[in-house]
Structures are given as C-alpha cells and as structure tokens.
Amino acid sequence: MISIEELKKYSKKLEFYMNDEEEYATLAKEFEILLKQVDKIDKIEGIKEYEPMSFPFPLDDAYLRRDEVTMSLDRLDAFSNCKDVKNGCVSVPKVVA
Amino acid sequence: MKDKSILELRSLIDEGKITSEEVFNESIKMANDSQGTVNAFVTIIDKYSKEESDSLLSGIPYALKDNFSTKGILTTGSSNILKDYIPVFDSTVYKKLKEAGAVLMGKTVLDELAMGGSGLTGHTGIVRNPLDNTRITGGSSAGSAAAVAMGTVPFAIGSDTGDSVRKPASYCGVVGFKPTYGRISRWGMFPFASSLDHVGVLTRNVMDAAIVTDVIKGKDEKDMTTLEDESFKYSENLESSLEGKKLFYIKEILESAALGEAKEVASNFYDVIHKLKEKGCIVEEISFRKDLLEVIYPTYFIISCAESTSNNSNLTGFIFGPRGKGDTPEEVMINTRSEGFAEMIKRRFIIGSYILERENQEKLFLNAKRVRNMIVTEMNKLFEKYDGLVLPAAGGVAPKINPSEEVDRLGDEYLLLENHLAIGNFGGYPSITLPSGFIGNMPIAVNLTCKVKDDLNCLQIAYQIEKTLGGER
Numbered sequence: 147m148i149s150i151e152e153l154k155k156y157s158k159k160l161e162f163y164m165n166d167e168e169e170y171a172t173l174a175k176e177f178e179i180l181l182k183q184v185d186k187i188d189k190i191e192g193i194k195e196y197e198p199m200s201f202p203f204p205l206d207d208a209y210l211r212r213d214e215v216t217m218s219l220d221r222l223d224a225f226s227n228c229k230d231v232k233n234g235c236v237s238v239p240k241v242v243a
Numbered sequence: 244m245k246d247k248s249i250l251e252l253r254s255l256i257d258e259g260k261i262t263s264e265e266v267f268n269e270s271i272k273m274a275n276d277s278q279g280t281v282n283a284f285v286t287i288i289d290k291y292s293k294e295e296s297d298s299l300l301s302g303i304p305y306a307l308k309d310n311f312s313t314k315g316i317l318t319t320g321s322s323n324i325l326k327d328y329i330p331v332f333d334s335t336v337y338k339k340l341k342e343a344g345a346v347l348m349g350k351t352v353l354d355e356l357a358m359g360g361s362g363l364t365g366h367t368g369i370v371r372n373p374l375d376n377t378r379i380t381g382g383s384s385a386g387s388a389a390a391v392a393m394g395t396v397p398f399a400i401g402s403d404t405g406d407s408v409r410k411p412a413s414y415c416g417v418v419g420f421k422p423t424y425g426r427i428s429r430w431g432m433f434p435f436a437s438s439l440d441h442v443g444v445l446t447r448n449v450m451d452a453a454i455v456t457d458v459i460k461g462k463d464e465k466d467m468t469t470l471e472d473e474s475f476k477y478s479e480n481l482e483s484s485l486e487g488k489k490l491f492y493i494k495e496i497l498e499s500a501a502l503g504e505a506k507e508v509a510s511n512f513y514d515v516i517h518k519l520k521e522k523g524c525i526v527e528e529i530s531f532r533k534d535l536l537e538v539i540y541p542t543y544f545i546i547s548c549a550e551s552t553s554n555n556s557n558l559t560g561f562i563f564g565p566r567g568k569g570d571t572p573e574e575v576m577i578n579t580r581s582e583g584f585a586e587m588i589k590r591r592f593i594i595g596s597y598i599l600e601r602e603n604q605e606k607l608f609l610n611a612k613r614v615r616n617m618i619v620t621e622m623n624k625l626f627e628k629y630d631g632l633v634l635p636a637a638g639g640v641a642p643k644i645n646p647s648e649e650v651d652r653l654g655d656e657y658l659l660l661e662n663h664l665a666i667g668n669f670g671g672y673p674s675i676t677l678p679s680g681f682i683g684n685m686p687i688a689v690n691l692t693c694k695v696k697d698d699l700n701c702l703q704i705a706y707q708i709e710k711t712l713g714g715e716r
Contacts, residue, residue: 153593156593156596156597157589157593159596160262160552160580160589160593160596161573161576161577162580162581162584162589162592163577164589165581165586169586169590172586172590173590173594176590176594177306177594177597180541180544180545180594182354182542183538183541183544184606184607186534186537186538186541186554187538187541187542187610187611187614188610190534190535190538190614190617191534192617193613193617194613196613196616196617197613198441198608198609198610198612198613198615198616198671199613199615199619200612201422201438201618201673202424202438202619202668202669202670202671202672202695203619203670203695205425205468205470207470208467209467211464214653219331220331223331223332224331227328227329227331227562227563228562228563229560229565229566230566233285236561236562237570238572238575239569239570239574239575241571
C-alpha cells in the first residue's frame with residue numbers, strides 16, 4: 147500500500163502537483179492494482195533465470211559515428227521557442243538573492 | 244479523390260485527370276468539413292507545397308501524427324505543455340516524405356504525448372470514429388487512423404509503442420503496419436518509451452503500406468537504432484503464395500473470447516483461418532503460458548511508464564513550451580508542468596518515478612524486463628517453426644465514448660484479446676492489422692506478427708490474406 151503523502155512526495159520530486167485530493171486518490175487506487183500485478187509477476191515460475199531485456203533484439207550492425215565536429219543547431223533556432231531570452235541567454239528568475 | 248488508394252491517385256494524376264494541387268485542396272476541404280464531428284487534426288495545412296520527385300508518392304497528400312517534428316509547423320504532441328512548440332528541424336520521416344514529393348496536408352491528434360489508447364486525451368479534444376461518431380477511434384494514433392478511414396488522405400503516419408497504430412486501424416477499418424524496430428528512423432519523433440517505440444503507417448490497403456514503408460525505411464545516422472536497409476522494395480515484391488506458409492495462433496487468447504462481442508470476433512477469426520487453409524496455408528493452434536499472457540499489459544505499463552518519465556523530463560517550460568509563472572526557477576517549473584500535463588500523464592510519471600526508485604527497481608522494473616525477455620524468448624522459438632502469429636486485433640468493435648468512464652487506467656482484469664499486440668513491441672516484430680469483417684456496421688480486424696526483420700514476408704502474407712478476404716481496395 148502506498149500513502150497519499152508518499153504520492154505527494156513523488157509528485158513534488160517530478161516538479162508538478164496533481165490538481166486535487168481526488169486525483170491523488172485515483173492514483174492511489176491505480177497503485178493498488180499495479181502492486182497486485184507486480185506480485186503476480188514476481189511469482190512467475192522461472193523469472194529469475196532470465197536477464198532483464200532492455201532492447202528488442204541485439205543489434206548486429208551497431209557502429210560509432212565518426213568523431214567529427216558538426217553544427218547541430220543554430221543558437222537563434224535553439225532560442226526560437228524560448229519565452230524569455232536576454233543577452234543571448236535563456237532568462238530565468240534569480241536563484242540567489 | 245475520397246477513398247482512393249495511393250496507386251489509384253497516382254494513375255489519376257499521371258493521366259492528367261486531376262492535378263496534385265486539386266487533390267490537396269479536396270483533402271483539406273474534407274479535413275476542415277470533418278473537424279466539427281471527427282476532430283482528427285491539430286493543424287490543417289493551408290498552403291500547397293511539393294518537391295519535385297518521380298516517387299510513387301509524388302503529389303499524394305498525407306497526414307502526420309502530431310508527435311513528428313516538422314520545421315516551422317506547429318507540433319504539439321497533443322499536449323498543453325507543447326501547445327505552441329514550433330520545431331526547428333525536420334523528423335527523418337517527414338524529410339523523406341517531403342523529398343519523395345508527398346504533400347503534407349495536416350498534423351493529426353494523438354492521445355497526449357502518445358500515452359493512451361483511446362483518442363480521447365489530446366489537448367484539442369476527443370477524436371470521434373468517422374464510421375460512428377458515438378465511438379472512439381482508439382489511439383494513440385487516433386487522428387491518423389480517422390483521416391485514412393474517412394478518405395481524407397490515402398495514408399497517414401503514426402507511432403506505435405504498445406499497439407498505437409494497429410489497434411486504431413482495427414477500430415477504424417484500415418490497415419496499420421508497424422515494421423521491425425529500427426526499420427524506420429525515429430529521429431524527430433517525440434519519444435514515449437524508447438525501447439518500445441516504432442514508427443508505423445496507416446493506409447487503405449497492404450500495397451499502400453508497402454509503398455509508404457519503402458519511402459521512409461532505411462538506416463539513419465541520426466538514429467543509432469536503425470537497421471541497414473534492404474536492397475529491394477517491399478511494394479515490388481508483394482506477390483507470393485500462401486501455399487505452405489505456416490501460421491500459428493494462441494489457444495489461450497482465443498479461449499478468452501467466449502462471450503458477447505468477443506465471441507463474434509472469434510467466429511470471424513476462425514472463418515478467416517478456414518479461408519487461409521483453403522488457400523494452402525498451414526494454420527496451427529499452439530498453447531502459450533497463460534501466466535505470461537496475463538501479465539503482458541502490466542509489463543508494458545511498467546516499462547513504458549518508467550521510460551516515459553525519463554524521456555519527458557525535458558519539458559520544463561524554460562527552453563520551449565508555455566512558461567508558467569513563479570518567482571523561482573522551481574516555481575516556474577512546477578507551475579509549467581502542473582498546468583501543462585493532464586491528470587493521466589501525471590499519474591503515469593509518478594508511477595514511472597516510483598518504479599525507477601532504487602529500492603523498487605528489482606521487483607518492478609527489472610522483473611517486468613525479465614517477463615519481456617521470457618515472452619520474446621518463447622515467441623522467437625515459435626518463429627523458428629512458423630512464418631507468423633495470427634490473431635484477432637482486438638476483442639470487439641470500437642467502444643462507445645463514455646465521458647464518465649475513465650480511460651487508459653490500469654485494470655485488474657486480464658483482457659488477453661485486448662492487450663496481446665504489445666508482444667510486437669516487446670520483440671520489435673513487424674506486425675500488421677488488416678480489416679477482416681464487421682460486427683453490425685463497425686469493422687473488426689486480424690493481426691499478423693512475424694519474426695524480426697521478416698518485414699517482406701509479413702507484408703506478403705498480409706497481401707494474400709487481404710486478397711483472400713476480398714479486402715484489397
């Protein structure tokens with residue numbers, strides 16, 4: 147079981163809030179189901195004999211690209227979606243007083 | 244042009260019976276006319292633009308899911324957090340289609356950030372099934388499937404992480420093809436769960452799926468997961484015979500279709516199998532570990548939530564997207580993300596974050612990845628003996644839109660017939676959904692999944708199944 151307080155901590159860590167208590171309650175219910183399913187997975191016979199799979203299949207033609215200097219993105223382009231640019235930098239609220 | 248295939252439009256344009264610009268204008272008119280009911284598009288392009296090419300796609304209009312970057316054209320991921328984002332570079336898929344002379348006519352609605360299977364969660368509103376506006380299209384490639392189904396375009400591009408091309412194809416009565424993982428570059432496609440994400444195509448028939456895949460497949464140095472391209476075109480090699488082809492289906496999945504609509508789906512499926520056998524195809528029933536089948540969805544859910552949490556951590560409001568208010572950078576970020584993500588997305592991120600906690604990784608994340616390995620290992624053994632796995636694509640027709648019913652939430656039922664398509668993503672297998680009949684007025688479909696890199700065989704068999712069912716259009 148996971149508490150609403152714990153969920154709020156995760157939410158804060160992810161830098162957002164859920165809208166209201168009801169949304170946290172919905173999430174807690176979803177967690178309850180998830181953890182039941184996790185227990186079911188844990189009990190699957192032979193599971194520990196298998197390596198965790200992170201990629202669908204081994205790549206037989208993987209390669210490293212040449213270490214050449216290339217221009218990936220123009221600075222003006224990089225700022226074109228930014229809401230606050232000052233003196234060629236992304237502007238954010240002051241961090242230190 | 245409504246309902247015309249790529250090849251039909253090609254002939255009309257080449258014979259001078261219609262110009263490419265006229266086709267485009269008709270396409271955007273249909274799109275605009277349908278927005279009030281179907282709502283398939285985030286953006287409808289109002290300016291005809293085409294590059295010179297002698298490709299089969301030259302002058303053919305198409306729609307692109309709104310999670311593919313298009314330089315200078317709004318690309319939102321159907322999320323408020325990117326509602327004003329204008330990419331500064333092109334995705335490889337878009338670039339290749341542009342170079343082939345295909346004409347982009349619109350960017351389609353998806354479930355927010357591609358995390359959903361209903362078509363109900365995009366920030367510009369729900370997408371309604373063009374065949375019955377009271378029903379969903381499925382998702383997340385909702386608008387792309389709807390655009391092809393209503394005849395606005397002969398093809399559309401989607402992305403598929405669990406079944407996001409192949410399930411809406413089933414619900415909308417079109418063909419949905421996801422080639423082998425890495426066959427098509429994902430450069431410039433917004434990532435959801437990188438180890439499961441594929442590019443896919445939605446078309447009116449199998450030949451068109453092959454034609455579009457021919458244009459967009461291939462090695463891309465910008466996407467290190469892409470495969471070396473083959474030296475042939477799928478569309479020029481589709482003719483083959485079903486004689487001697489060996490397919491299998493999974494007994495436990497069909498047995499779960501015992502009641503109601505699922506029973507009708509199973510009946511249609513057995514009818515398809517019967518027809519394939521008449522053509523000389525060998526179709527065998529096999530048994531698969533039910534305990535593994537029952538955890539397909541939670542396995543997908545755990546892996547995708549974990550990967551998506553990480554992939555979307557760059558959405559802060561500082562560099563792009565709307566910026567929230569605040570007196571400190573943290574306040575800005577919290578307000579941006581709180582307002583920018585819908586509830587379901589936040590839930591998935593919190594679940595993903597929990598899964599990735601060091602103390603939870605072994606029991607949650609690593610075990611899910613072990614199950615993935617177990618399922619793929621079993622499937623790979625079967626693909627040594629068989630050309631492909633054939634199953635119903637879904638457990639019924641497109642469900643009714645029910646605003647009071649929460650969608651895309653983890654459930655505690657084992658819906659084997661609804662969730663098996665994720666096997667195709669676990670193993671990176673080529674997988675195609677094609678219409679197989681109707682229940683009432685709504686389409687149902689079969690799905691064919693083949694071994695890794697056997698895309699041509701998959702398309703060849705699908706082409707023959709389509710012919711056998713009389714579905715080629």
